[in-house]
Amino acid sequence: MLACRIHAAEDLRVEPLDMPAAGPGEVLLKLGAGGICGSDLHYFFEGRNGSFIVREPLIPGHEASATVAGVGAGVTRVKVGDKVAVSPSHACGRCGYCREGREQLCENMRFLGSASVFPHAQGMFRDHFVMGERQCFPVESDVSLGELAFAEPLAVGLHAVNRGGDLLGKSVLITGAGTIGCVTVLAARLAGAATITVSDILDRPLSQAAKVGADAVLHAARDADGLSRPQFDVSYEASGSFAALQACVAATKRGGTIVQVGTLPHAPLPFVVNELMAKELDLRGAFRWGIEFDWAVDYLSSRRVDVRPLLSGQYPLADAVDAFHAAADKNRSTKVQLVS
Numbered sequence: 001m002l003a004c005r006i007h008a009a010e011d012l013r014v015e016p017l018d019m020p021a022a023g024p025g026e027v028l029l030k031l032g033a034g035g036i037c038g039s040d041l042h043y044f045f046e047g048r049n050g051s052f053i054v055r056e057p058l059i060p061g062h063e064a065s066a067t068v069a070g071v072g073a074g075v076t077r078v079k080v081g082d083k084v085a086v087s088p089s090h091a092c093g094r095c096g097y098c099r100e101g102r103e104q105l106c107e108n109m110r111f112l113g114s115a116s117v118f119p120h121a122q123g124m125f126r127d128h129f130v131m132g133e134r135q136c137f138p139v140e141s142d143v144s145l146g147e148l149a150f151a152e153p154l155a156v157g158l159h160a161v162n163r164g165g166d167l168l169g170k171s172v173l174i175t176g177a178g179t180i181g182c183v184t185v186l187a188a189r190l191a192g193a194a195t196i197t198v199s200d201i202l203d204r205p206l207s208q209a210a211k212v213g214a215d216a217v218l219h220a221a222r223d224a225d226g227l228s229r230p231q232f233d234v235s236y237e238a239s240g241s242f243a244a245l246q247a248c249v250a251a252t253k254r255g256g257t258i259v260q261v262g263t264l265p266h267a268p269l270p271f272v273v274n275e276l277m278a279k280e281l282d283l284r285g286a287f288r289w290g291i292e293f294d295w296a297v298d299y300l301s302s303r304r305v306d307v308r309p310l311l312s313g314q315y316p317l318a319d320a321v322d323a324f325h326a327a328a329d330k331n332r333s334t335k336v337q338l339v340s
């Protein structure tokens, strides 16, 4: 079987690995589709993701769907042939955060496809892999494996919206119209937002945001006036740009809320504390997700949420380098997936 392994910056090799076997309580999975995410791109182009540095070959990939190819002794949740979404989150279930229902803050987290721990938590860009049955979320609907691989990013959008509080009747700004901005549009609509405005610096992502239901789109340079006066109740910063966070601070009404979803560059930032103070803004972080993964699987399998407009292309594992370059080109792609 084949696996994508990042050895260093711009050194991704598609290499043969031994076929794994499922032990007791484990499931052998055949990759359905695996979405390439911003963190995968950081590992590929820079050999690191913020402070997490590739120190041994890393198999990236944390957004995956799969088909069950085998089950170990005692597995009851899935059977051979089932279509599953795979949760990459291995929270401990025992620490205070887990027990409060905030597994994304787990003190002992292992999140797949990440160099945050050593040995690295190897990800899912490979033909076959083994997971505990708890990671497997079977679906019976005719939703495609490509759609099902959106469970992880959709969960990010749902969690961001949860962090922003009640949206019924509210005006919403989302900065950044990549995958995470677009799934935040879908989640804000589900939550009852009255109006959703999306900004970006590129036209293609803005047209994608309109396709998934944004009421208005603003080009951050051409339509800068539209972001200069306070008019939004809740803003979500999904671009990972400090300029966009400043735009959120300017465009959010007094007493409003800003949720930081994107990861900003790892550099000291001149921050806007006085504006937060004087406008009584609440600035909140949103990190990954908890129970929202389960909700995302349900919304996708019923197509209550339709992510199909966001899928730009699928590449076989053997063409992973081309896929990573396509995924990095925001004039060309929203979500690019690897398939086996």
Ligand SMILES: [Zn+2]
Binding pocket: 037, 038, 039, 062, 063, 152, 153
């Ligand atoms: Zn991701």
Ligand SMILES: [Zn+2]
Binding pocket: 091, 092, 093, 094, 095, 096, 097, 098, 099, 103, 105, 106, 107, 108, 109
């Ligand atoms: Zn925990």
